[in-house]
Amino acid sequence: MSGTYQFVVVANRLPVDAAEDGGWTRSPGGLVTAVHPIVRRLGGAWVGWTGGADEEAEPFDFDGMHLHPVGLSARDIDRFYEGQSNATIWPLFHDAVEQPVHHREWREAYEAVNRRFADATAALAAEGATVWVHDYQLMLVPAMLREHRPDLRIGFFLHIPFPPVELFMQLPRRADLLRGLLGADLVGFQRPLAAQNFLQLTERLLGLSPKEDRVEVDGRTVTARAFPISIDVDEIEELANDPEVREQARHLRQELGDRRLLLGVDRLDYTKGIEQRLKAFHELLRDGTVTNEEAVLVQVATPSRLRVAQYQQLRDRVELEVGRINGEFGDVGRAPVHYLFQSRDRAELVAMYLAADVMVVSPLRDGMNLVAKEYVAARVDDGGALVLSEFTGAAAELDESFLVNPHDVEDLKRGMCAALAASPQDLAGRMRTMRAVVHEHTVDRWAKEFLDALADVS
Numbered sequence: 001m002s003g004t005y006q007f008v009v010v011a012n013r014l015p016v017d018a019a020e021d022g023g024w025t026r027s028p029g030g031l032v033t034a035v036h037p038i039v040r041r042l043g044g045a046w047v048g049w050t051g052g053a054d055e056e057a058e059p060f061d062f063d064g065m066h067l068h069p070v071g072l073s074a075r076d077i078d079r080f081y082e083g084q085s086n087a088t089i090w091p092l093f094h095d096a097v098e099q100p101v102h103h104r105e106w107r108e109a110y111e112a113v114n115r116r117f118a119d120a121t122a123a124l125a126a127e128g129a130t131v132w133v134h135d136y137q138l139m140l141v142p143a144m145l146r147e148h149r150p151d152l153r154i155g156f157f158l159h160i161p162f163p164p165v166e167l168f169m170q171l172p173r174r175a176d177l178l179r180g181l182l183g184a185d186l187v188g189f190q191r192p193l194a195a196q197n198f199l200q201l202t203e204r205l206l207g208l209s210p211k212e213d214r215v216e217v218d219g220r221t222v223t224a225r226a227f228p229i230s231i232d233v234d235e236i237e238e239l240a241n242d243p244e245v246r247e248q249a250r251h252l253r254q255e256l257g258d259r260r261l262l263l264g265v266d267r268l269d270y271t272k273g274i275e276q277r278l279k280a281f282h283e284l285l286r287d288g289t290v291t292n293e294e295a296v297l298v299q300v301a302t303p304s305r306l307r308v309a310q311y312q313q314l315r316d317r318v319e320l321e322v323g324r325i326n327g328e329f330g331d332v333g334r335a336p337v338h339y340l341f342q343s344r345d346r347a348e349l350v351a352m353y354l355a356a357d358v359m360v361v362s363p364l365r366d367g368m369n370l371v372a373k374e375y376v377a378a379r380v381d382d383g384g385a386l387v388l389s390e391f392t393g394a395a396a397e398l399d400e401s402f403l404v405n406p407h408d409v410e411d412l413k414r415g416m417c418a419a420l421a422a423s424p425q426d427l428a429g430r431m432r433t434m435r436a437v438v439h440e441h442t443v444d445r446w447a448k449e450f451l452d453a454l455a456d457v458s
């Protein structure tokens with residue numbers, strides 16, 4: 001059975017959020033910004049979850065897109081989303097920086113939910129349509145889809161890292177997951193190394209013979225290549241030039257007096273290296289390298305995956321450390337760490353980017369890291385310094401940043417100090433170079449390159 005849509009996007013979440021008036025608003029974020037115009041132009045459809053439990057939401061049209069909700073029960077959310085996706089695959093694909101948890105029921109739920117996504121997509125896509133599947137929650141979908149609809153052109157993009165062979169081998173039912181991805185014509189990754197890991201794995205696990213960026217499977221060719229994602233540069237620059245946002249940035253600076261501002265903005269996730277950043281700042285204060293009079297760390301930790309045990313434990317550890325630092329080095333009315341366990345709106349984030357002397361992005365492992373690119377895009381004044389972990393995809397493009405190994409606290413401290421000590425001329429030169437890179441590689445270009453490659457390979 002086939003449908004009428006020539007282009008279908010399949011992602012864990014629909015590109016909308018429930019509004020207070022009972023309607024929908026478009027979700028923020030680069031992926032939606034980049035893909036929405038393409039879906040609208042092609043009169044396409046988007047298959048995804050609404051974000052709520054036990055929903056029997058009907059398909060609906062939104063701003064030129066046909067949105068097809070896949071309902072998840074509370075049990076599906078528990079097992080497929082919080083379990084297999086976020087407590088098994090997520091940690092394992094991020095170098096197992098937290099111990100991955102394995103449960104048979106989670107794997108079964110993952111397969112069942114992937115099947116539902118695949119069935120919904122198969123029913124919507126027109127004969128010969130292009131389908132673009134996204135991310136680690138839906139890795140079985142390409143093969144499930146191909147089984148019923150060999151006529152489709154299927155692309156898959158993984159937003160997170162793809163692990164080295166030895167680590168992937170730890171996964172129960174690992175071959176199924178790999179075969180799931182091999183259902184696609186084109187598998188896209190953030191970095192070339194990830195594509196290599198994937199191709200090596202096809203040899204090790206399935207005895208296939210990958211050559212260059214391709215592998216033959218069941219008489220078809222699957223191509224694996226890197227397509228580093230980026231941001232909506234215009235959106236960030238518009239905000240950075242907005243007089244209200246600039247005023248907000250000035251106000252923020254005033255509030256902090258003449259102290260240098262170090263900034264962290266992350267989802268509260270153990271991959272982001274927030275604990276390592278706090279430890280480094282703690283030691284700088286303890287060593288006397290910086291004092292509470294001279295510097296302040298503002299950490300926005302956006303609430304994330306709050307029902308997953310590892311995230312609750314991380315929150316406790318982070319909050320304990322913030323309390324320790326502020327208790328030891330703070331003064332009445334002047335704390336060294338300002339910790340915000342809150343989601344802030346985009347304008348406010350950009351105001352913070354503009355106000356920050358040093359942006360500290362220190363993930364232990366990150367597919368790309370858009371915050372680093374947003375910071376660079378926001379610095380229309382060529383000011384500010386970026387301290388960036390080598391273990392982010394962004395490090396490959398932003399090599400004029402102060403690159404650090406966040407696993408080594410000494411190195412993180414060295415990077416933070418070097419950024420604080422650098423001359424304005426040095427910093428402006430670095431920022432100009434990085435801004436040119438971000439300008440060149442926007443999220444629109446990323447989407448176009450992926451879809452052009454998909455059209456070419458299949």
Ligand code: GDG
Pocket residue numbers: 028029030159160229265266267300302342343344345346349366367368369370371372374
């Ligand atoms: C995954 C991969 C890859 C954060 N706090 C707030 C807020 N944000 C926005 C940031 C940024 C986005 O969320 C986070 O993107 P990242 O790339 O930094 O990280 P993940 O969420 O882990 O994303 C990652 C990405 O997918 C894309 O492929 O780069 O490697 O892990 O845009 O600005 N936005 C608002 N309030 C907040 O408090 N409005």
